[in-house]
Amino acid sequence: xxxALILSLALFAQDxxxxxxxxxxxxxxxxxxxxxxxxADAALAEINAALNRTETMRAxxxxxxxxxxxxxxxxxxxxxxxxxxxxDPPTPLLIVADGSTVAVxxxxxxxxxxxxxRATPLWWILKPQADLAADAEIERVWARDGYIYVAARDRSxxxxxxxxxxxxxxxxxxxxxxxxxxxxxxxxxxxxxxxAGVALDPRLFILDDEERRDPRRR
Numbered sequence: 001x002x003x004a005l006i007l008s009l010a011l012f013a014q015d016x017x018x019x020x021x022x023x024x025x026x027x028x029x030x031x032x033x034x035x036x037x038x039x040a041d042a043a044l045a046e047i048n049a050a051l052n053r054t055e056t057m058r059a060x061x062x063x064x065x066x067x068x069x070x071x072x073x074x075x076x077x078x079x080x081x082x083x084x085x086x087x088d089p090p091t092p093l094l095i096v097a098d099g100s101t102v103a104v105x106x107x108x109x110x111x112x113x114x115x116x117x118r119a120t121p122l123w124w125i126l127k128p129q130a131d132l133a134a135d136a137e138i139e140r141v142w143a144r145d146g147y148i149y150v151a152a153r154d155r156s157x158x159x160x161x162x163x164x165x166x167x168x169x170x171x172x173x174x175x176x177x178x179x180x181x182x183x184x185x186x187x188x189x190x191x192x193x194x195x196a197g198v199a200l201d202p203r204l205f206i207l208d209d210e211e212r213r214d215p216r217r218r
Contacts, residue, residue, distance in 0.1 A: 040141035043148050043172075044133050050172035051130035055079055059194040066185040075191065080128040081117060082205040096207040097122060103207045112207070121154065121163055125174070136163070143169060 057077040064070045073087040081099035092108035097117050105112045117123050124135050132138065136152040139162070143149070150165045164178040176190040 038141055038143045038148070040138070041133075043141055043143075044138065044150070046172045047148065047150065047167050048130050048132060050167070051079075051125055051174070054173075054196055056198050056200050057194060057196050058198045058200065059191045061085070061192070062190045064188040064190070066187060076200055076204050077126075078200055078202075078205060079126055081126050083122060083126060084204050094207070096205060097126065098205050098207065105207060124152075146170075147175060148172065 055078065057075070059075045059077075060072065061075045062070055062072050071087055071091040071093075073085060073091070076084040076086070081097060083095075083097040083102075085093070085095040087093045092106055094105040094107060096103050096105070100117055101114045102117050102120055102122060103112055103114045117126065121136070124130065124132060127135070132150065132152065135155065137155045138150065138152050140151040141148065146169055147166045148169050150163075150167065152163045152165070162180050166175045166177065167173060168175050173194065173196075174191065176188065178186055178188050180186045
């Protein structure tokens with residue numbers, strides 16, 4: 001459960017067209033070259049700067065699964081290291097990154113799975129100093145229809161699959177991402193109603209469950 005959900009959240013892509021909303025656009029294997037019209041280094045520098053300027057964020061999200069089913073909810077982010085995906089009913093999931101781990105809580109089954117935050121691509125955007133080119137293998141950077149596209153994979157090779165990030169080309173803020181996991185299943189996450197620099201309750205990033213109660217947090 002944890003692997004599929006973390007990868008679905010976090011970042012890898014390959015098979016569809018964001019213009020049609022089906023899945024992720026194919027990455028041309030034979031020519032993973034930067035778009036001639038885009039200065040990849042400059043674009044990545046702007047993207048890193050935008051990520052590092054974002055201390056807090058609140059947004060709505062739509063998650064489109066490989067079978068084209070979808071779920072909606074609210075996202076809360078506090079850098080470094082903290083993120084919360086709060087799904088609307090009837091989806092019973094709650095996903096919380098607390099600075100060191102990512103927890104996936106199935107509230108219907110009363111089960112929680114965890115993974116180290118540093119072992120997921122979420123760390124690329126949540127670490128104290130974001131630097132996509134240093135942390136990921138950047139395969140291609142290009143521009144189209146108001147977005148900067150960044151195709152990436154894990155530099156260490158420990159996480160199979162690909163990520164495709166879309167950033168707005170005016171302020172370099174994150175707009176959406178596609179994820180393809182090791183089984184070739186692609187999930188799309190779309191952000192809307194984004195608000196940056198908002199006050200967030202620190203308790204949003206604490207998952208209180210029966211498996212792992214910390215008396216210091218009471």
